[in-house]
Each structure stands twice: as C-alpha cells, then as structure tokens.
Amino acid sequence: MKTVLIATKNKGKAREFESLFALKGYKVLTLLDVPEAPDVEETGSSFEENAVIKAETISSQAGHFVIADDSGLIVDALDGRPGIYSARYAGEEKSDKANLEKVLAELKDVPEAKRTARFYCSLALASPNQETITVSGSVEGIILDEPRGENGFGYDSVFLVKDLGKSMAELTSDEKNQISHRAQALKKLESLLDTFLEREKL
Numbered sequence: 001m002k003t004v005l006i007a008t009k010n011k012g013k014a015r016e017f018e019s020l021f022a023l024k025g026y027k028v029l030t031l032l033d034v035p036e037a038p039d040v041e042e043t044g045s046s047f048e049e050n051a052v053i054k055a056e057t058i059s060s061q062a063g064h065f066v067i068a069d070d071s072g073l074i075v076d077a078l079d080g081r082p083g084i085y086s087a088r089y090a091g092e093e094k095s096d097k098a099n100l101e102k103v104l105a106e107l108k109d110v111p112e113a114k115r116t117a118r119f120y121c122s123l124a125l126a127s128p129n130q131e132t133i134t135v136s137g138s139v140e141g142i143i144l145d146e147p148r149g150e151n152g153f154g155y156d157s158v159f160l161v162k163d164l165g166k167s168m169a170e171l172t173s174d175e176k177n178q179i180s181h182r183a184q185a186l187k188k189l190e191s192l193l194d195t196f197l198e199r200e201k202l
C-alpha cells in the first residue's frame with residue numbers, strides 16, 4: 001500500500017488525515033508513530049511558513065516526501081487571534097479546553113453578529129528532491145458562547161459552521177471531512193500530489 005508521512009504530533013489531525021487519505025488508498029503514518037521524532041519549532045510568522053518549516057525539516061531527516069499541516073482559528077473580533085498560536089493560546093501545555101475557554105472569555109461581551117471567525121489550514125508538501133508546494137483551505141463560522149457537540153478536537157465545539165447551523169463538533173467525522181479547512185486544502189493538493197510523486201521517481 002502507498003504510504004504518506006504527515007509531520008504532525010496532533011492526534012486530532014492524525015485521525016482526520018487517516019480518513020481523508022484512506023479514500024485515496026494511502027496508509028498514513030504520523031510523528032506519533034515515530035517516538036524519537038524531534039519537536040520542530042514553529043518560528044514562522046504565517047501558517048504557510050510554519051507548514052513549510054515542519055515539512056522541510058522532517059523530510060530532510062526522513063529522506064523522502066512529507067506533508068505538514070499548520071492550522072488554526074482566526075477570530076475577527078480578536079484581530080485574528082489565536083491564529084498561528086492556536087495550539088498554545090492558553091499556554092505551553094497545549095490544552096484544547098483551556099484554549100477554547102480563553103477565547104470564550106475574551107469574547108464574553110461580543111454580540112453574535114461580531115463573532116465571525118474562520119478555520120484556516122496550510123499544507124506543505126516537501127521532499128529532499130523538489131521545490132516545496134503549499135496549498136490552503138478555510139471554512140467560515142461564528143464563535144458560539146458555549147461548547148456544543150462531542151466530536152472533533154481543538155475549538156470545534158465552539159465553532160458554528162455558517163452554512164450548516166451546527167458546530168464542527170456536532171458533525172460526524174465524515175461530515176467534517178467534507179467541509180473542513182483541512183479537507184479543502186487536501187483537495188487542492190490531490191492533483192499536485194500525483195505529479196509530485198511521479199517526479200520523485202525520475
């Protein structure tokens with residue numbers, strides 16, 4: 001079976017990539033399968049820069065092609081925060097619960113009309129042999145005033161998907177994988193991936 005290595009240690013992302021790539025006939029490995037993998041420092045100032053840093057660092061160590069995901073929540077009333085700091089918004093321990101509680105507290109007095117937000121995902125495809133490719137996807141929503149739903153991870157339970165009237169955590173994983181920022185970015189990567197992998201053989 002064809003295998004793809006995703007340079008992530010995030011369990012929620014790993015699950016989603018496993019389902020998304022299963023449809024294409026790929027087995028997914030992540031850095032959760034490589035306990036000795038280093039933590040790559042995200043020193044970039046954009047999602048794209050961080051995705052490229054993670055993909056290039058891991059692909060040069062692994063010696064083959066790798067995909068990395070840098071993603072997060074952009075809240076308009078918070079001037080775009082938590083943005084690239086979404087994973088660590090409430091501190092280095094990376095607690096999903098503490099992160100979303102911090103966002104809810106900051107939006108306490110903000111009315112619904114001003115609670116617009118989007119999830120954004122940048123994917124980078126890197127190899128020691130080729131120029132790195134990046135693609136992105138996003139999905140629009142509104143930040144709820146309390147969590148709804150049990151599925152997903154991160155901020156999903158407070159993110160009302162504009163077009164569906166449900167929080168991201170009220171969607172099944174299949175439903176999330178049809179509309180999410182990650183799914184949309186991956187759709188764009190799909191055709192590029194085939195060409196990229198053909199060139200790897202040259």
Ligand SMILES: O=c1[nH]c(=O)c2ncn([C@@H]3O[C@H](COP(=O)(O)OP(=O)(O)OP(=O)(O)O)[C@@H](O)[C@H]3O)c2[nH]1
Pocket residue numbers: 007008009010013042069070071072073086087088099119152153154155156157180182
């Ligand atoms: O509710 C959510 N649904 C999503 O679909 C989603 N995608 C991203 N996020 C948030 O953004 C951070 C990424 O930060 P990030 O790209 O640096 O990843 P990470 O540090 O968690 O893992 P790694 O991939 O870097 O190893 C995550 O931790 C989450 O807080 C999401 N929240």
Ligand SMILES: [Mg+2]
Pocket residue numbers: 042087
């Ligand atoms: Mg990270």
